[in-house]
Amino acid sequence: MNPAALPPASIVIASRESALAMWQAEHIRERLATLYPQTAIRILGMTTQGDQILDRPLAKIGGKGLFIKELEQALEEGRADIAVHSMKDVPMVLPEGFMIAAITEREDPRDAFVSGKYAGLEDLPEGAVVGTSSLRRESQLRSRFPHLKVEPLRGNVQTRLRKLDEGMYDAIILAAAGLKRLGLGERIRSLIAPSDSLPAVGQGALGIECRSDRPEFAQILSPLYHERTAQCVIAEREVSRALGGSCQVPLGAFATIEQGVLRLDAFVASPDGREMIRASEQGDPADHVEIGRRVAEMLRADGADAILERLI
Numbered sequence: 001m002n003p004a005a006l007p008p009a010s011i012v013i014a015s016r017e018s019a020l021a022m023w024q025a026e027h028i029r030e031r032l033a034t035l036y037p038q039t040a041i042r043i044l045g046m047t048t049q050g051d052q053i054l055d056r057p058l059a060k061i062g063g064k065g066l067f068i069k070e071l072e073q074a075l076e077e078g079r080a081d082i083a084v085h086s087m088k089d090v091p092m093v094l095p096e097g098f099m100i101a102a103i104t105e106r107e108d109p110r111d112a113f114v115s116g117k118y119a120g121l122e123d124l125p126e127g128a129v130v131g132t133s134s135l136r137r138e139s140q141l142r143s144r145f146p147h148l149k150v151e152p153l154r155g156n157v158q159t160r161l162r163k164l165d166e167g168m169y170d171a172i173i174l175a176a177a178g179l180k181r182l183g184l185g186e187r188i189r190s191l192i193a194p195s196d197s198l199p200a201v202g203q204g205a206l207g208i209e210c211r212s213d214r215p216e217f218a219q220i221l222s223p224l225y226h227e228r229t230a231q232c233v234i235a236e237r238e239v240s241r242a243l244g245g246s247c248q249v250p251l252g253a254f255a256t257i258e259q260g261v262l263r264l265d266a267f268v269a270s271p272d273g274r275e276m277i278r279a280s281e282q283g284d285p286a287d288h289v290e291i292g293r294r295v296a297e298m299l300r301a302d303g304a305d306a307i308l309e310r311l312i
Contacts, residue, residue, distance in 0.1 A: 087202030143273030198252035238292025
């Protein structure tokens with residue numbers, strides 16, 4: 001490590017106060033503590049707008065950026081040095097003055113089916129109520145299972161599980177990564193293949209944000225950087241960025257690297273799932289940004305813009 005980038009005497013990590021966010025921050029704290037045992041590392045827990053407004057869908061209140069605005073303010077004011085995010089919550093364009101210094105190795109990126117009564121989506125009867133917080137999941141559910149009733153579901157993981165257990169829903173769809181990280185993997189009745197429910201951009205990956213005028217943190221965090229995950233997530237984010245993706249857009253993008261080849265699949269859909277445009281591309285992982293751009297262009301060529309314009 002460059003002497004100029006020696007770890008500081010202390011590092012403050014900004015995090016949302018939900019159980020999952022705090023697990024993620026603690027996970028990064030432990031990894032940094034192992035790397036830099038002489039550094040005092042603490043977590044600054046914060047409540048964000050996204051955590052406070054629970055009675056409306058995210059798409060209606062400004063999107064997932066509401067989960068990180070206060071954390072960025074803490075970075076800007078110097079109250080924290082870094083912030084830990086789920087990459088699927090990070091807007092495609094960061095505010096000026098901020099950067100993602102590291103993307104860590106991905107946990108299971110798939111969606112999970114959770115139910116006390118049924119083993120999988122195929123077992124749900126007509127009219128069964130499925131809860132999800134995501135337009136991406138909703139559009140794919142409505143496309144594959146038009147006989148189901150899809151209802152909004154907000155709150156942290158434990159709140160969503162409680163609502164299911166209280167009988168408000170017959171099943172709910174959550175990210176497998178969050179359940180596994182919280183030690184709740186036994187609640188998963190089945191994992192949904194990406195071919196049936198394409199994951200969200202960045203799902204399962206953590207990103208560590210800092211101010212762009214503090215590049216020393218890129219070196220401090222470099223042992224946590226996972227190149228294959230970063231290449232996949234950046235390719236996915238390029239699709240969403242090129243299409244203006246947000247919570248208001250039913251869009252999924254998911255990349256994998258196998259045998260030295262990066263494959264990227266993506267879709268754009270109408271919220272009711274009646275229109276769905278898909279595209280895929282593959283190539284050298286080093287060309288991940290260009291692969292993301294090509295997939296976005298393919299979606300546009302097949303009519304994605306018409307769908308997106310109706311959602312604005």
